[in-house]
């Protein structure tokens with residue numbers, strides 16, 4: 001490795017930190033450029049406003065984080081994160097029925113997103129060749145046209161050269177427009193879902209024992225458009241996140257004091273969350289985040305993408321967050337980047353091309369699974385996947401069976417948590433269950 005090998009990372013969010021961790025084993029110097037101020041603790045920040053809303057970490061994400069930052073899970077718990085049994089302590093009302101609750105042997109950690117990110121930040125401080133420059137905004141790339149190569153970045157205060165530039169600036173990434181003005185167009189897939197997230201934290205009363213740590217009340221589309229989750233998090237608080245598709249939430253009404261939020265919780269398919277918060281003590285302001293469109297930028301499909309540029313995380317794909325996959329996708333991507341670096345350490349210049357293909361293969365089944373659900377609403381627009389009706393029919397049967405059949409739910413949980421492929425829901429025993437359920441239902445009707 002030559003001594004000039006330096007990587008610049010745009011954005012110090014989850015993906016930025018993960019990529020820095022992985023690249024630090026192969027590059028001499030890593031500089032993260034972050035537009036936010038240096039964090040003073042596990043608090044929400046302007047540059048990642050989604051951090052005010054519930055962030056679940058799936059099993060794949062949790063295992064991957066532990067691989068990259070050994071013992072981080074213990075650190076989460078020691079500062080108050082909640083360690084739950086994933087199928088006993090989660091109470092989930094989905095498509096009109098409650099999932100079976102049983103001991104599947106899986107653990108999940110409940111915490112706020114700022115708490116999770118703060119812990120990662122503590123690990124970053126221990127990596128000697130990584131520095132984070134806060135309060136700095138990347139305004140453009142430095143580009144060598146003759147070589148079609150990104151050679152650094154432009155900041156307000158000057159420019160910085162690097163052998164590799166990694167864009168992790170998230171959904172608001174400007175790479176597409178910076179490429180556009182250089183004649184390189186980035187294709188993208190977009191689906192309009194018009195989703196609003198509204199969140200608030202509460203201290204619940206202790207009048208009764210709760211047999212759950214997290215309760216999810218999801219809508220049964222297309223009739224129901226509003227859902228929500230209440231989850232215990234560090235600090236003996238509960239975060240309540242309500243979400244509504246296609247303009248179902250009147251944001252003005254919701255923002256009318258604490259009552260506006262509580263009133264909204266009455267609009268969920270059942271009143272469980274309302275019952276919990278109607279007399280609870282609000283601990284935070286009401287936060288709103290809008291996701292009009294989800295987007296998958298297809299950097300994997302461009303033949304003339306400049307060399308020396310790598311994209312990762314939400315910069316590539318902002319998925320519908322309802323299934324809590326974004327951070328876990330970023331973690332899976334970081335692990336696959338690590339594997340590529342191990343395999344090609346003597347030809348680092350080849351990594352971006354390999355990586356963009358690899359990330360597409362990580363995203364593709366998840367994107368497909370999520371938009372299959374989004375298209376249950378007729379107002380959702382975009383490019384529909386092949387075989388949508390059949391996929392929706394099959395998935396609906398899996399959802400309903402997950403309320404009756406432990407084995408089906410166990411398989412579904414593994415797919416949802418990205419530890420098993422979607423194809424595991426097509427094994428003969430599950431197909432048989434689905435067909436038996438569908439036919440017996442039809443013969444009764």
Ligand SMILES: Cc1cc2nc3c(=O)[nH]c(=O)nc-3n(C[C@H](O)[C@H](O)[C@H](O)COP(=O)(O)OP(=O)(O)OC[C@H]3O[C@@H](n4cnc5c(N)ncnc54)[C@H](O)[C@@H]3O)c2cc1C
Pocket residue numbers: 010011012013014015016033034035036046047048050053054055056057058136137138139168169170171172173197289291312313314315321323324325326327328329330
């Ligand atoms: C409402 C909502 C709820 C979600 N819930 C979940 C969930 O339950 N589970 C889950 O896994 N995922 C969830 N996600 C997805 C998750 O938030 C993202 O996948 C994750 O944050 C992606 O991390 P990232 O680092 O790629 O992007 P970000 O977290 O967006 O970080 C980008 C960083 O880049 C910085 N930046 C941007 N532009 C520049 C610039 N020009 N110069 C310098 N710095 C810049 C920003 O300040 C920011 O720090 C949710 C998303 C939303 C919107």
